[in-house]
Amino acid sequence: MSDDxxxxxxxxxxxxxxxGQGAILNEGILALxxxxxxxxxxxxxxxxxxxxKGAARIVGxxxxxxxxxxxxxxFVAAQKGTRVLDSSHVDVLLASVDLLGEVSxxxxxxxxxxxxxxxxxxxxxxxxxxAIESGTWVAPEAKTxxxxxxTAFDSLPPPVDTAQTVSTLTPDSAPNxxxxxxxxxxxxxxxxxxxxxxxxxENLNRLMGLAGESLVQARQLRPLIDGIGQLREAQTQLWDxxxxxxxxxxxxxxxxxxxxxxxxxxxxxxxxxxxxxxxxRVERLEDHARRGEDLSERLHHEVxxxxxxxxxxxxxxxxxxxxxxxxxxxxxxxxxxxxEQTGVDRDILEKLEAPLNHLIRNALDHxxxxxxxxxxxxxxxHATIRLEARHVAGTLQVRxxxxxxxxxxxxxxxxxxxRALAPAAMAEKMTEAELFxxxxxxxxxxxxxxxxxxxxxxxxxxxxxMVQSVGGSVRLSSQLxxxxxxxxxxxxxxxxxxxxxxxxxxxPYAFPLSRLESIQGVDASSVETLEGRPFFTIDGESxxxxxxxxxxxLPQTATTAQCLPVVVLSDRGSRFGVVVDEFLGERDLDVRPxxxxxxxxxxxxxxxxxxxxxxxxxxDVEDLVRSIDNLxxxxxxxxxxxxxxxxxAKRTKRILVVDDSITVRELERQLLESRGYAxxxxxxxMDGWNAVRSVEYxxxxxxxxxxxxxxxxxxxxxxxxxxxxxxxxxxxSYKDREEDxxxxxxxGASSYLTKSSFHDQRFLDTVSDLIGEAIE
Amino acid sequence: MNEPSKVDARSFFxxxxxxxxxxxxxxxxxxxxxxxxxxxVSLVIFRLHEEYxxxxxxxxxxxxxxxxxxxxxxxxxxxxxxxxxxxxQLRICVSVHGLLGxxxxxxxxxxxxxxxxxxxxxxxxxxxxxxxxxxxxxWVFPVEEVLGVHxxxxxxxxxxPSTFGRAGAFSQSVFSWEGHTVGNLDGxxxxxxxxxxxK
Numbered sequence: 006m007s008d009d010x011x012x013x014x015x016x017x018x019x020x021x022x023x024x025g026q027g028a029i030l031n032e033g034i035l036a037l038x039x040x041x042x043x044x045x046x047x048x049x050x051x052x053x054x055x056x057x058k059g060a061a062r063i064v065g066x067x068x069x070x071x072x073x074x075x076x077x078x079x080f081v082a083a084q085k086g087t088r089v090l091d092s093s094h095v096d097v098l099l100a101s102v103d104l105l106g107e108v109s110x111x112x113x114x115x116x117x118x119x120x121x122x123x124x125x126x127x128x129x130x131x132x133x134x135x136a137i138e139s140g141t142w143v144a145p146e147a148k149t150x151x152x153x154x155x156t157a158f159d160s161l162p163p164p165v166d167t168a169q170t171v172s173t174l175t176p177d178s179a180p181n182x183x184x185x186x187x188x189x190x191x192x193x194x195x196x197x198x199x200x201x202x203x204x205x206x207e208n209l210n211r212l213m214g215l216a217g218e219s220l221v222q223a224r225q226l227r228p229l230i231d232g233i234g235q236l237r238e239a240q241t242q243l244w245d246x247x248x249x250x251x252x253x254x255x256x257x258x259x260x261x262x263x264x265x266x267x268x269x270x271x272x273x274x275x276x277x278x279x280x281x282x283x284x285x286r287v288e289r290l291e292d293h294a295r296r297g298e299d300l301s302e303r304l305h306h307e308v309x310x311x312x313x314x315x316x317x318x319x320x321x322x323x324x325x326x327x328x329x330x331x332x333x334x335x336x337x338x339x340x341x342x343x344x345e346q347t348g349v350d351r352d353i354l355e356k357l358e359a360p361l362n363h364l365i366r367n368a369l370d371h372x373x374x375x376x377x378x379x380x381x382x383x384x385x386x387h388a389t390i391r392l393e394a395r396h397v398a399g400t401l402q403v404r405x406x407x408x409x410x411x412x413x414x415x416x417x418x419x420x421x422x423x424r425a426l427a428p429a430a431m432a433e434k435m436t437e438a439e440l441f442x443x444x445x446x447x448x449x450x451x452x453x454x455x456x457x458x459x460x461x462x463x464x465x466x467x468x469x470x471m472v473q474s475v476g477g478s479v480r481l482s483s484q485l486x487x488x489x490x491x492x493x494x495x496x497x498x499x500x501x502x503x504x505x506x507x508x509x510x511x512x513p514y515a516f517p518l519s520r521l522e523s524i525q526g527v528d529a530s531s532v533e534t535l536e537g538r539p540f541f542t543i544d545g546e547s548x549x550x551x552x553x554x555x556x557x558x559l560p561q562t563a564t565t566a567q568c569l570p571v572v573v574l575s576d577r578g579s580r581f582g583v584v585v586d587e588f589l590g591e592r593d594l595d596v597r598p599x600x601x602x603x604x605x606x607x608x609x610x611x612x613x614x615x616x617x618x619x620x621x622x623x624x625d626v627e628d629l630v631r632s633i634d635n636l637x638x639x640x641x642x643x644x645x646x647x648x649x650x651x652x653x654a655k656r657t658k659r660i661l662v663v664d665d666s667i668t669v670r671e672l673e674r675q676l677l678e679s680r681g682y683a684x685x686x687x688x689x690x691m692d693g694w695n696a697v698r699s700v701e702y703x704x705x706x707x708x709x710x711x712x713x714x715x716x717x718x719x720x721x722x723x724x725x726x727x728x729x730x731x732x733x734x735x736x737x738s739y740k741d742r743e744e745d746x747x748x749x750x751x752x753g754a755s756s757y758l759t760k761s762s763f764h765d766q767r768f769l770d771t772v773s774d775l776i777g778e779a780i781e
Numbered sequence: 782m783n784e785p786s787k788v789d790a791r792s793f794f795x796x797x798x799x800x801x802x803x804x805x806x807x808x809x810x811x812x813x814x815x816x817x818x819x820x821x822v823s824l825v826i827f828r829l830h831e832e833y834x835x836x837x838x839x840x841x842x843x844x845x846x847x848x849x850x851x852x853x854x855x856x857x858x859x860x861x862x863x864x865x866x867x868x869x870q871l872r873i874c875v876s877v878h879g880l881l882g883x884x885x886x887x888x889x890x891x892x893x894x895x896x897x898x899x900x901x902x903x904x905x906x907x908x909x910x911x912x913x914x915x916x917x918x919x920w921v922f923p924v925e926e927v928l929g930v931h932x933x934x935x936x937x938x939x940x941x942p943s944t945f946g947r948a949g950a951f952s953q954s955v956f957s958w959e960g961h962t963v964g965n966l967d968g969x970x971x972x973x974x975x976x977x978x979x980k
Contacts, residue, residue: 214869221869512851557854599864600873602918602979607855612864612871620851620864620871727977 015322016113018358019064023109026053026060030076030102037090037098042083045743048447051080052467057105059362062329063322068120068127069108075134076101082138093144097133104130209312213595214614216301216308221618223301226294233287240283244276309595313348316394316403319358323365327390330369337376337387338369344394349401353495357403360468360479364405364491365390367465372409372489382486384408396502400477406490412483414440426739427760431672439666441481442710445469446739469710478712494712504594504613506621507572508586510559513621515594515613521626522575524588526568538637541571541582548573549637550582556632557608562586574630581633592616596623604722605714607695608632627713628691635695658779659683659700660772663693663719664708664737672763673706673737680769681779690714694722697729703776709738709749717752724753733775737762822935826928826963827911829883833928833963835956840968842912842919844927850874860978865921867912874910874921875975881951915972931958938965 033050054077061069079098082088090098104127111119120127136142251269254262324340331338349357368390376386393404417440421432426443447466465479468491472479477495504515505524525543532539532550539550550571554561571582594613599606610625660682664670674684685700687693689711697705705723709716716736723729733755738745741759749757755775762768823838845867852863859879864871878885907926912919938954941964951971952964 211870216869218866218869510852559852559854597871600871602873602976603853603856606853609854612851614866614869614871618866619849620866622851622853622864 016064019060019066020109022060023057023069023106026057027102027106027109029053030105031099034095034098034102037095042086042089044084047080047084048742051077051084054080056359056467059366061109063326063362065325065329066108066116068116069105071131072101072105072108072127072134075131075138076105078138079134088137088140094137097130097137101130101134209308210597213308213312214597216305217595217614218618220298220301220305221614221616223294223297224616225618226290226297230287230291230294233283233290237280237283237287240276240280244273244280247273247276310348312350314351314354315345316347316349316354317342317345319349319354320361320392322358323361323392326362326365327369330366331373334369334373335375336369336373338373339387339389341389341391342393343391347394347396347401349394353401356471357493357495360471360493361392361403361405363465363468365392368405368407368409368489372407372411374410378410401495403493403495404490405493406488408488411485411487411489412441412444412481413485414483417441417443425761428763431668431763435666435668438480438482439668441483442666443739444481445479445710447742473710473715502594502596502623504592504623505572506589506592506615507553507570508589509553509557510562511586513589513615513619514553514585515592515621515623516572516574517610517623517626518591522573522580525571525573525582527571527582529567529569532569543573543580546580548580548582549633550584551633551636552584556583556629556636574626574633579630579634581630581637583629583633594621594623604725605691605694628695631692632695656780657681657683658703658776659685660704660706660776661685661687661693661696661700661702662706663687663690663711663716664706665689665711666708669708669737669760673768676763676769677706677772680772682772683779690716690719693719697723697732698726702732704772705732705734706772707734707736709736709740709745717748720749720752720754735771735775737768820935821932822938823930823932824965825911825930826958827909827924828926828928829878829881829924830885832881832883833958833961834877834952834966835931835958835963836913836966836968836971838930840913840915840972841930842914845910845912847906847908847910847923848874856979858978860975862923865910867910867919867921872912872919872921873979874923875978877922877924877971877975880971880974880978913968913972915968918972918976920972920975933958 030050030053033046033053036046037050054073058070058073058077061067061073076098079088079090079094083090088094108119108127133142247269251266251273254266254269320342323342327338327340373388373390374382374384379386379388388407388409390405390407393402393406395402414437418432418435421427421435421440421443422429426432426446427435432440445465445468469479472493472495477493480492480494481489482492483489503518505518505521506513506515508514523543527541527550532541534540535547540547541550542548550569552561553559553572570585570588572585573580573582575581592615594615596611597613599609599612606622608625608629609622610628611623613621613623615621660677662670662673662677662684663686664673665688670686670688674686677684685696685702687696690707691713693705693707694714696702705719707716707719714722716738720734720736723732723734734753735756735758736749736754737758737760738749739760741761746757756771758768758771762771824835825838825841825844826833826835828834848865848867850863850865853861857863860875862874862876865874866872877883908923909927910921910923911927912921914920933956937956939956941952941955951966951974953967953970954965956963956965
């Protein structure tokens with residue numbers, strides 16, 4: 006049963022995708038008539054057809070796959086300029102999209118029946134498309150082309166087709182044979198019952214918050230019960246005193262004492278009764294508290310785990326994709342999935358499917374070598390493609406690796422130079438990692454032959470933009486002859502992380518455990534100072550010490566402790582000790598996003614809530630290490646001082662260059678310094694954002710694709726800040742499509758240049774247009 | 782057929798009104814117009830130290846007991862106090878005192894600086910947190926006291942005197958309530974000032 010359901014959901018997925026891509030195709034094809042065959046207009050069409058092809062292959066709909074492929078071929082020809090699409094072609098293209106929509110709506114299992122009836126129509130359509138592509142098609146001038154009714158322009162099929170689809174469906178549901186109206190609801194119902202279980206992320210967030218809070222509230226009964234325990238204690242003491250009093254009165258005999266004794270006995274009875282009542286109530290309260298806590302804990306756990314789904318849920322279709330494709334290509338592939346049970350946020354899992362699909366096809370088509378080649382290279386003729394998911398450093402890491410032929414950086418370099426994407430001198434100096442970045446550019450492909458699988462460069466850029474849309478990043482590493490590996494780093498927005506809770510300035514903060522090197526109690530007497538900076542020694546290495554309050558810009562906490570609690574962090578070879586107030590222990594935290602109104606808070610990644618209801622901020626270790634580095638080495642502080650003294654004499658305009666490629670950074674720096682500007686550099690958007698807020702710049706020059714914070718985000722942040730709003734930003738990117746340019750300018754960039762502008766004066770001219778010469 | 786004659790028609794229109802009809806109407810029209818309380822304004826009245834302020838109830842989400850406020854590194858200032866856990870949601874907590882330049886009563890200073898433990902007896906103290914919203918955006922701020930939701934006739938609201946201090950800049954009107962002059966805050970202005978303080 007569950008297998009059937011999972012198959013059904015894949016099918017549903019395909020249907021949803023067909024709907025979405027069909028709309029894109031319809032819209033784009035219609036626009037072709039107006040805009041002509043501009044490459045920018047054709048590319049989304051190519052991409053939509055390509056995605057549909059892939060999706061159809063996953064669900065094994067070869068009819069749809071072939072149709073989509075034929076469509077794609079036509080768009081490719083148009084993009085190359087070998088075919089010019091005019092109105093007569095548009096008719097055919099639209100009819101094809103409609104047919105594709107029709108095919109995608111065939112009920113699962115009904116394909117055979119449909120093909121028996123409409124196979125001829127499908128073949129004719131494919132043949133027509135291929136004829137257009139090869140240039141042998143002649144527009145039927147005299148004949149009336151199949152009229153395309155207005156309804157065909159949206160995703161609905163023409164009315165006639167609906168009737169046909171329905172008629173093929175009818176045999177499945179015999180009781181409802183009363184025609185079209187009886188059929189539609191049954192399809193609609195299946196869909197709506199599926200939708201009913203979908204919960205929006207927003208809803209789930211609120212549920213999670215409430216579940217967490219109910220746990221907090223339930224646990225707060227505990228101190229209340231303890232308080233009642235104290236009351237009981239006091240009552241018992243009262244009893245004891247009365248007892249003692251009775252004892253004292255025992256020896257005395259008088260009328261007065263007799264009366265007192267009676268009163269005393271009454272009081273003792275009263276106290277005994279109170280104690281009895283109290284005991285009964287406390288017992289019940291305790292019982293209630295225990296059950297309440299248990300219930301809240303279960304609820305909390307359940308809500309949290311409802312966000313997470315095992316990784317394998319999102320990748321069930323891939324083994325089949327790999328097997329089918331490998332057979333088609335004549336290669337032998339072993340496909341392994343590691344970390345099947347890794348919890349993945351449901352939203353992310355959903356978004357991962359398409360990029361992973363691209364990457365797997367990519368690996369099969371580009372990566373894996375033929376069995377003979379493999380034998381010749383001394384490798385196992387069975388290639389291995391491995392898909393791994395795990396939690397690393399508070400993020401979800403998904404790696405797709407193959408042991409195929411790898412990527413030749415020299416070929417990429419040649420292509421970069423060939424396509425004039427960068428000056429030859431610059432390209433020569435690029436590292437492998439920098440070169441591989443080019444593979445993510447739209448339209449950049451090193452594969453010269455085109456197959457139905459992949460290889461037109463409509464792939465990696467799509468993967469990148471999809472991953473970036475969920476706030477993640479993709480990196481590619483490869484060794485020629487040994488294999489390639491794509492690493493997707495994704496946030497776990499709603500996941501649970503294990504963290505060390507500490508107090509800083511009297512309030513709780515959390516360090517993700519995975520990012521900690523160690524924690525130490527450092528004896529105050531073992532702290533030495535060098536040039537006024539404190540440090541201590543671990544394994545013979547001096548480690549600089551920084552109070553957390555100083556890095557986080559919080560009020561200092563007075564401490565007299567002999568033993569300093571120190572969190573040791575390391576990043577890229579540098580090691581630091583962060584002094585906190587105290588360690589509070591390890592906890593599992595359900596990560597909650599911070600309020601978007603706050604933007605990215607420096608040194609903080611997200612937040613959570615502790616068991617006692619206290620908010621806790623989760624430290625962004627990468628950011629913190631960088632801040633400490635800046636603090637200790639006084640890079641920016643020294644700069645600021647230098648600036649102050651320089652401005653007294655003659656002010657030099659200062660520019661911040663933000664780029665994650667050291668080659669580009671250095672090139673830009675040299676160009677700008679040759680004109681007399683003072684230049685600082687930042688290695689990514691986050692670093693840049695921290696820099697613009699600590700030093701006053703006249704201009705920022707930024708790349709777009711960078712880890713942690715990309716250029717677009719950086720520009721938006723700057724433009725949102727009232728003090729920085731006036732700061733001009735130039736974006737320099739490899740991406741030269743109009744939509745990329747618009748995205749940059751929309752975010753608020755003053756100018757958008759491509760990296761080819763380094764060749765000529767354009768880059769420097771733009772700079773001087775914006776801010777004038779270096780010294781005025 | 783008996784057509785009604787002109788005379789019939791005239792006598793119909795010229796007929797005498799029933800007795801007392803005119804008097805009744807004269808009396809009714811002579812009455813001063815009934816003070817119908819057309820859309821009375823519903824306001825939440827609260828106190829910041831010695832200032833009495835109000836905001837239209839439509840802006841209110843809820844009133845809660847004081848919660849601990851977690852300072853935000855690099856972000857907390859006079860206006861932005863930090864994050865507070867409101868029913869499991871982390872909300873930005875701001876200081877309207879800071880925005881309006883109102884002094885902090887010693888009791889509320891504790892909340893601002895988080896000296897009050899959560900499990901003290903918050904019910905006993907009048908300190909509360911007020912949560913306002915604009916669409917899905919919520920703003921939380923501590924106040925010394927919430928004096929309830931009150932309904933006022935619209936014409937009880939007067940224009941803001943120029944002497945009304947800094948709160949005047951955010952008030953759209955003032956009114957008298959139990960011997961106090963209360964500033965009726967303009968929610969839009971207040972929240973947009975808070976919003977820009979967050980940046």
